[in-house]
Amino acid sequence: MSSLIGRNLLAGAEPDPAGDAGYGDHPPRMGFFTDTSVCIGCKACEVACKEWNAVPEDGLELTGMSYDNTQGLSADTWRHVAFVEQTRPLPAAPDHSGVDVFALAAGEPDGSAAGARDSHSAAPQAQQGADLTVVPSPDGRTELRWLMSSDVCKHCTHAACLDVCPTGALFRTEFGTVVVQEDVCNGCGYCVPACPYGVIDQRPSDGRVFKCTLCYDRLGDGMEPACAKACPTDSIQFGPLEELRERAAGRVAQLQAAGESGARLYGEDPDDGVGGDGAFFLLLDEPEVYGLPPDPVVTTRDLPSMWRHAALAAGGLLGGLAAAFAVFGTDRKG
């Protein structure tokens, strides 16, 4: 325990979380790289996760939040696909307005026949000629950008949930991931407000907490997690974290070169507030737009300071009350 601070075990970069957790010979750290730029919002990951892990249904509700009726991660939702609708000018995209896809589909070599289009136009106020470059606007909207992103437990390098768990129910696996032991958790709920991402949660009917295990059972058998397996566009990529980080760096550079200036990596930096995420993301907008904290910090980073202040306060209480007795001295009632 004396080495907690010296070895960066509370915060900061930590290259080998599994090793620091006591695994001698262990596989490389595994994780997810979720490239939201190719997410199509199909929710196959949500379904696959529920199926494989036998996660119970958690309410059916129509929210009006775009196509998102799942709403967020919870004890019974370990993958959550966010749908963000934005009214903003799209970045300069290739102009396909002159292409008649129906003509193309019909095998005509040149699909730019203007006459064919009018009958197919989706815009109610369909106009002729130059105005055809305007985006169709069924209810008065133009300029819609749609962001989709599949969220999951970040399997933090410094996992606050694990650090604050008083029973040891949360543990670090040999793959560097963070998993709850359901038979140990006593439902104290401390991990719930400790997670800087709002991931882990209590199942009310059960009292215990649940979250993504990064399919610990499948990993042990050399299989990839169910969500990654089900993802049809490879938006969810699973693999050794080192490899994923390299791939992600290439991808973000590629997108930026293509003019997608909002492309950025989130959670890949080993020097960030949680020591880097085991599950990190490529986002197209600010993290908070997807419901992610912009600068998460593992709460235990400040734990030494907290204990110091508490010790001072406790000492002050003892000293202060002792002084009160000293001032009034022994009882004078006799």
Next chain:
Amino acid sequence: MTVSGSGVGRDGVYGERPGREAPGGQGARTGRRRGRKGEQLMVPEAEFGSYYGRPVINAPTWAPLDIAGYFFLGGLAGAGSVLAAGAQETGRPVMARAMKVSSMAAISASAAALVHDLGRPERFANMLRVLRPTSPMSVGSWLLSVYGPAAGAAAVLDATGKLPRVGRAATAAAALLGPAVAAYTAVLAADTAVPAWHEAHRELPFVFTGSAAAAASGMALAVSPTAENGPAVAGAVLGTVLESAAVRRMEQRLGMVAEPYREGTGGRLMRAAKGLGVAGAAGAALFGHRSRAAAVVSGAALLAGSACTRFGVFHAGVASAKDPKYTVVPQRERLRAREQERQRAAAAAEPGA
């Protein structure tokens, strides 16, 4: 930052789902809250993005009565043990015995509240499965497992008059551990991602120990004869002053994250706490030595004030967790400051700049 369009209302959205009115990923504006004082104007206008106004972090699932009650009772017990030992050493036998009993009762009730709040109470023993210094709840459980029996033994042995030497040792042990019991709950709250708790991690222990001193002194005033009241009066004043000063400092340092301590349920409770605490301490200081009735009333006010502080802190924390503003805006601010720092450093490094 880039935000656009409409978003969450300025009054927050907790308790309901704002989806229909709030297009996703759009900005929300945190306005200047209608404040009572000019200092509120220091809170800058801030824009922030959010996902349909939904909270970023999960609020504690704890029941307020259980956990705020646990904080209050732990403080009452812990500081009470110090008063008990002091009373015993200075020849105030009635106060000593009463405070020992009070501490035993309070710590038993607080442990019961803690167990009651578990999702799986039958597994409460798992709390002592490991000792984990990074978990204040683990440290606290071990602390209680030593302090509880000591406080219990001190009370029982005093009441029965048996084993006086062991009783004295138990009294001393409880007095030494008591302040830790009163203070650690502040770390328990602060060691979370809850903005109003975590950001207050420097002041919260002093808020809690001040509140504990006031509560225990209140109890002592209520149960001891006026002739033994001197130290309790001093303790009441000391605790109240410490608590108010710490709350003040906390609110100043927290900036916009202090809002939940001023508004809503948390704000009402914090104001009630202050009023009750000041009234109780003043009443005790002025009339505590003379009138038994005044001492009892002042003591009750101090106890109620301390309870209000704990419930106020609890509710402020929950409110700060439920509104994404308190998570996003300070973090944005942090990023901005870091970026500025980086640019300054880069400019300084550039020759001729």
